[in-house]
Amino acid sequence: MEDIEDDADWPVVLSGVTESVVATLGPNDLWNVAALGLHAPEHDDRPAEAPVRARTWGRTRTRRNFRERGGGVVQFVADPRDFVAAAVTVREEETPVLDSADAWAAVDAERVAAGERGGTEWVDWHLRPTDAAVERTGVRTINRAFGAVVDATVAASRLDVESYDTAALLDRLRYFEDVVDRCGGPAEREAFATLTAASGWRERDRTE
Known part of the structure; x- marks a missing residue:
């Protein structure tokens, strides 16, 4: 594992909208695991040095935990089972980093905008890594x-x-x-x- 120091950069190169899994600590002291899209600054026509943006939809646990805890742990997984469990089920873990995570970043989350579309509330967050690690490297095949x-x-x-x-x-x-x-x-x-x-x-x- 390659550790990255505090005030770290992202452990992977982000472009477009990168799909990730985020763990946020809930009021029950368990980590809620959910899917989260990461918008690279260039994708939103913002300066390259601007923070990564993420949007939460609805009154989700992620939105609540970002608001109350101020951040979470973003991770990059290649196992579709973990991604689906994060996206469509309520998954809670005692520790934030999944075994399948190739890399992760602890992030501060700052609320920067909010609105509504199609009857659903949304909130935009700027995410800034404070610590990160690469857990494994190697060839990953896709289909x-x-x-x-x-x-x-x-x-x-x-x-x-x-x-x-x-x-x-x-x-x-x-x-x-x-x-x-x-x-x-x-x-x-x-x-x-x-x-x-x-x-x-x-x-x-x-x-x-």
């Missing part, structure tokens, strides 16, 4: 199913948002399921099964 699993979590999260077309979202989920069946390995298939059970999208599909 189309991994990307399908990530996109499926987004579609599933929008099923109860009135401003989104439910039929269109179900079409996407059927497509992603087909990609996982054709291209995925055991990890991707297990992750998609968890997403299906947690979201109940297939039952909705039968009634639409």
Whole structure:
């Protein structure tokens, strides 16, 4: 493991919107694990030295814990099962860093903006690393199913948002399921099964 000192930079290069998992400490002294998109400054047409931005949607545990604790631990995982568990289930751990994390960064979170879209409240946060580490390096292979699993979590999260077309979202989920069946390995298939059970999208599909 390569440790990075206090006032650290991010342990990975961020570009566009990088999908991550964040652990935030709740009032029960357990770490809530959730998915979090990290917006690189250049992606938002901001100066390269500007802080990374993240947006929380709704009255989530992450939003509450950022507000009350002032930060969390962002981590980068390549196991789709951990990503899905973070995105669509309530997962709590006694320690913040998952075993599957390739790298992590402890961050301060500063609220910088808030608003509403499609009936859902959002809050923007600037994230600044205070400590970080690279846990492992090496070649990580990918397949189309991994990307399908990530996109499926987004579609599933929008099923109860009135401003989104439910039929269109179900079409996407059927497509992603087909990609996982054709291209995925055991990890991707297990992750998609968890997403299906947690979201109940297939039952909705039968009634639409």
